[in-house]
Amino acid sequence: MCPTSFTMGTKGNIENILPLSGSGHFVPLVVVLVGLPARGKTVLAHKLERYLNWNGHQTRVFSVSSYRKKHESQLFKSRDIMCPIDSKTAEIRNAYIHEAINDTQRWLNVGGDIAILDGTHPTFEIRQLLHDFFVKQLSYKILFIECILDDAKLIEENIKETAQLSEDYRHLEFSTAVNEINEKIDMFSSVYKPICPRSESSYSYIKFNNAGENINVRRLDGPYQTKVLGFVSCFRPIRKTLYFSRHGESEYNLLGRIGGDTSLSARGKHYASLLANYFNSAKVDYLRVWTSEKKRTKQTAEGIQAPIENLIPLNELDAGICEGMSYEEMQDKFPQEFAWRDQDKLRYRYPWGESYLDIMSRLEPVLLELEREDSVLVISHQAVLRCIIGYFLNSDPEKLPYLNVPLHTVIKLTTKGYDFEVEYIKFNVDCVNTYRKQPEVCTKSVHENI
Amino acid sequence: MCPTSFTMGTKGNIENILPLSGSGHFVPLVVVLVGLPARGKTVLAHKLERYLNWNGHQTRVFSVSSYRKKHESQLFKSRDIMCPIDSKTAEIRNAYIHEAINDTQRWLNVGGDIAILDGTHPTFEIRQLLHDFFVKQLSYKILFIECILDDAKLIEENIKETAQLSEDYRHLEFSTAVNEINEKIDMFSSVYKPICPRSESSYSYIKFNNAGENINVRRLDGPYQTKVLGFVSCFRPIRKTLYFSRHGESEYNLLGRIGGDTSLSARGKHYASLLANYFNSAKVDYLRVWTSEKKRTKQTAEGIQAPIENLIPLNELDAGICEGMSYEEMQDKFPQEFAWRDQDKLRYRYPWGESYLDIMSRLEPVLLELEREDSVLVISHQAVLRCIIGYFLNSDPEKLPYLNVPLHTVIKLTTKGYDFEVEYIKFNVDCVNTYRKQPEVCTKSVHENI
Numbered sequence: 001m002c003p004t005s006f007t008m009g010t011k012g013n014i015e016n017i018l019p020l021s022g023s024g025h026f027v028p029l030v031v032v033l034v035g036l037p038a039r040g041k042t043v044l045a046h047k048l049e050r051y052l053n054w055n056g057h058q059t060r061v062f063s064v065s066s067y068r069k070k071h072e073s074q075l076f077k078s079r080d081i082m083c084p085i086d087s088k089t090a091e092i093r094n095a096y097i098h099e100a101i102n103d104t105q106r107w108l109n110v111g112g113d114i115a116i117l118d119g120t121h122p123t124f125e126i127r128q129l130l131h132d133f134f135v136k137q138l139s140y141k142i143l144f145i146e147c148i149l150d151d152a153k154l155i156e157e158n159i160k161e162t163a164q165l166s167e168d169y170r171h172l173e174f175s176t177a178v179n180e181i182n183e184k185i186d187m188f189s190s191v192y193k194p195i196c197p198r199s200e201s202s203y204s205y206i207k208f209n210n211a212g213e214n215i216n217v218r219r220l221d222g223p224y225q226t227k228v229l230g231f232v233s234c235f236r237p238i239r240k241t242l243y244f245s246r247h248g249e250s251e252y253n254l255l256g257r258i259g260g261d262t263s264l265s266a267r268g269k270h271y272a273s274l275l276a277n278y279f280n281s282a283k284v285d286y287l288r289v290w291t292s293e294k295k296r297t298k299q300t301a302e303g304i305q306a307p308i309e310n311l312i313p314l315n316e317l318d319a320g321i322c323e324g325m326s327y328e329e330m331q332d333k334f335p336q337e338f339a340w341r342d343q344d345k346l347r348y349r350y351p352w353g354e355s356y357l358d359i360m361s362r363l364e365p366v367l368l369e370l371e372r373e374d375s376v377l378v379i380s381h382q383a384v385l386r387c388i389i390g391y392f393l394n395s396d397p398e399k400l401p402y403l404n405v406p407l408h409t410v411i412k413l414t415t416k417g418y419d420f421e422v423e424y425i426k427f428n429v430d431c432v433n434t435y436r437k438q439p440e441v442c443t444k445s446v447h448e449n450i
Numbered sequence: 451m452c453p454t455s456f457t458m459g460t461k462g463n464i465e466n467i468l469p470l471s472g473s474g475h476f477v478p479l480v481v482v483l484v485g486l487p488a489r490g491k492t493v494l495a496h497k498l499e500r501y502l503n504w505n506g507h508q509t510r511v512f513s514v515s516s517y518r519k520k521h522e523s524q525l526f527k528s529r530d531i532m533c534p535i536d537s538k539t540a541e542i543r544n545a546y547i548h549e550a551i552n553d554t555q556r557w558l559n560v561g562g563d564i565a566i567l568d569g570t571h572p573t574f575e576i577r578q579l580l581h582d583f584f585v586k587q588l589s590y591k592i593l594f595i596e597c598i599l600d601d602a603k604l605i606e607e608n609i610k611e612t613a614q615l616s617e618d619y620r621h622l623e624f625s626t627a628v629n630e631i632n633e634k635i636d637m638f639s640s641v642y643k644p645i646c647p648r649s650e651s652s653y654s655y656i657k658f659n660n661a662g663e664n665i666n667v668r669r670l671d672g673p674y675q676t677k678v679l680g681f682v683s684c685f686r687p688i689r690k691t692l693y694f695s696r697h698g699e700s701e702y703n704l705l706g707r708i709g710g711d712t713s714l715s716a717r718g719k720h721y722a723s724l725l726a727n728y729f730n731s732a733k734v735d736y737l738r739v740w741t742s743e744k745k746r747t748k749q750t751a752e753g754i755q756a757p758i759e760n761l762i763p764l765n766e767l768d769a770g771i772c773e774g775m776s777y778e779e780m781q782d783k784f785p786q787e788f789a790w791r792d793q794d795k796l797r798y799r800y801p802w803g804e805s806y807l808d809i810m811s812r813l814e815p816v817l818l819e820l821e822r823e824d825s826v827l828v829i830s831h832q833a834v835l836r837c838i839i840g841y842f843l844n845s846d847p848e849k850l851p852y853l854n855v856p857l858h859t860v861i862k863l864t865t866k867g868y869d870f871e872v873e874y875i876k877f878n879v880d881c882v883n884t885y886r887k888q889p890e891v892c893t894k895s896v897h898e899n900i
Binding site: 027219227230369 | 475476477647664666667672673676677679680683684759761762790797799802811815816818822
């Protein structure tokens with residue numbers, strides 16, 4: 001994301017926000033990554049950004065290296081600027097760090113909740129500079145997250161991934177990129193001082209050791225820091241594959257009815273048997289299957305040789321008083337509700353039921369578990385899978401209710417850095433189409449029909 | 451709570467639950483407290499129980515000492531049974547530990563989500579026994595929380611509090627109780643082995659050091675453990691006082707209208723000035739004031755000499771399309787909604803608005819902050835304060851919507867162990883009465899009127 005454009009979402013352009021009052025929000029937080037290159041900082045930064053935004057906190061990553069690159073032309077080689085012991089480059093380093101923190105401040109001032117500074121921040125001095133600026137001068141909060149990794153194999157994997165995926169290296173020959181990263185690691189190793197529990201004991205920090213195996217936390221403070229810890233304690237920076245499928249076609253799908261708890265149709269059962277064949281012959285290591293507690297997802301999972309768990313948070317959106325109706329019946333019986341739903345499907349709640357926003361919220365523990373897990377097949381329902389897949393693909397929440405998640409299809413997500421590659425595996429079993437586009441003509445305001 | 455009665459709430463008497471499937475819930479968790487006496491384990495256990503129940507997870511504390519007491523008559527002195535090096539008592543100790551874990555298992559089997567075992571669990575052997583039973587045998591999850599405290603002053607305070615408040619000691623002369631607790635500490639100190647990061651590295655554990663100043667976390671696993679960490683990272687076991695007040699009487703209060711954002715009435719302004727006098731002359735150390743972002747709470751806080759923050763989560767329950775109406779207008783315009791609200795005020799959501807359950811959920815970060823803070827005055831609204839005060843007083847959620855939180859009154863909560871003492875400070879300023887009892891005649895089912 002471009003760190004110099006500050007178009008905010010719903011909050012507009014608020015000027016002169018006092019740090020401790022006026023905004024209605026909690027005190028802004030600056031998360032500062034700390035650690036040597038190839039310790040997984042960038043992946044953590046972007047995954048954390050996604051999670052916090054999903055939870056409604058305006059969050060943005062500021063990459064220190066993108067500021068550095070603007071100054072590259074002043075130097076012979078790009079990596080010279082990073083040499084921490086070369087006094088000639090100190091001035092330039094100072095300049096781009098100040099650019100980064102000034103942009104961070106400006107963004108927080110116009111309504112951002114949480115800024116994440118992605119960089120090495122290897123010395124006491126740089127951390128103190130950041131603390132003095134954000135905490136003492138601006139009365140914001142700061143949380144350092146130090147990524148510590150001793151496992152040589154994991155470091156090597158991270159180096160390869162950085163060489164292939166990072167904007168800084170992917171234009172280079174692979175072996176050249178790997179060499180450059182290794183040089184950079186050597187250079188930073190000579191100055192890097194881990195956060196010191198004694199001399200830096202007044203800071204709030206999290207030490208994230210060996211890909212999350214253990215974590216040390218000091219002086220956590222404020223609701224945003226609690227939320228960050230929640231994510232960090234679940235996050236495992238592993239390469240992984242997750243599988244998603246809706247239940248096979250159900251009896252209610254055939255009748256065009258909402259919700260309920262019916263069995264699979266004949267075609268739905270056929271899909272379930274093909275799905276079982278697919279996974280049983282693929283022999284995915286340590287595969288586990290999570291379904292909702294509805295019959296149609298349990299029946300879909302039935303033949304798969306793997307441990308199966310049934311989880312309430314994976315149940316379909318609760319349509320409240322409209323459960324079991326067709327959309328035509330709903331339109332007939334509750335025309336106001338039907339119109340409201342078309343106007344804002346993301347926020348619309350069925351009376352005594354749920355909205356998409358509600359299921360986004362109840363899915364949070366499931367998403368955190370999926371951040372920790374590998375090789376899980378989730379068999380659930382249209383609205384729920386729209387939310388889960390939308391989370392991993394960083395979709396705009398407004399578009400979630402119209403994301404296409406067809407029946408009789410496995411959606412496979414495989415990590416690629418902090419993103420996922422998507423593969424749709426369509427099974428050759430006919431089914432009804434449950435996708436319904438947003439009507440083009442619908443009243444603009446949710447209050448217009450009252 | 452009596453550990454042998456197993457009446458469950460909404461889940462009924464489910465038999466033969468498989469640990470990994472069938473219940474629709476996540477795998478049950480056993481939280482095991484570890485640490486010497488007077489390290490704050492019991493307070494943490496009960497506060498954690500309250501927080502988890504509030505979040506909808508069926509949680510119960512099982513106190514090992516209550517099992518021990520049943521065997522006291524077999525010994526000369528009650529504390530003999532605790533002597534960890536006396537082989538004669540080993541058999542009895544073994545018996546009551548097994549009673550405790552069997553009851554824990556039975557309770558989790560009939561639908562409990564999280565059991566908290568409150569005791570010292572001081573040795574490798576006892577922790578291994580618990581791990582073998584709950585994890586290896588039952589496939590449940592286990593999380594150890596070790597309370598470590600080096601601060602002599604805090605330990606002394608804990609000893610005094612235990613002597614005064616604990617069921618085990620409060621029947622004794624204060625000095626006798628203090629001596630008994632000190633003897634108990636000496637006895638356990640001789641066998642206590644802190645959780646070892648090497649030999650016990652396969653366990654999930656949290657080390658809670660020096661009243662939460664720093665925390666070490668290892669191998670956290672599963673959504674309940676994430677939730678527990680969220681609480682533990684915020685919890686500060688300090689004696690404290692919290693103050694709550696609704697805004698002064700507003701213009702809408704006078705008109706009997708719902709919600710809105712009106713200013714204070716003349717009487718409301720008078721209350722605000724008396725409230726400011728009260729706090730300005732009380733000179734509460736480090737007082738801070740949190741208001742909602744509505745005019746009427748900001749105006750109520752205006753004259754108080756303390757830092758003031760305005761927080762969106764403290765806003766009143768959003769009445770959606772009924773904002774600004776009187777209850778008579780609502781009944782007239784939306785009779786179905788009006789009837790539904792009377793039938794189940796806790797769960798009833800205004801269209802495009804909120805329910806009490808919704809505000810309980812959005813209040814979570816505020817409650818966690820209040821667990822961390824001391825000397826905060828929260829100026830908010832009727833429904834929101836019902837939820838916050840209800841949380842600290844461990845009220846039944848079903849009763850929250852009818853809790854009496856009158857206008858022009860400061861409610862002062864002061865810690866007493868893991869409970870709070872309540873004081874109502876009524877100011878002598880007339881105001882309307884906004885309290886409305888649940889009507890005695892209302893249809894029983896929310897679907898009956900459709």
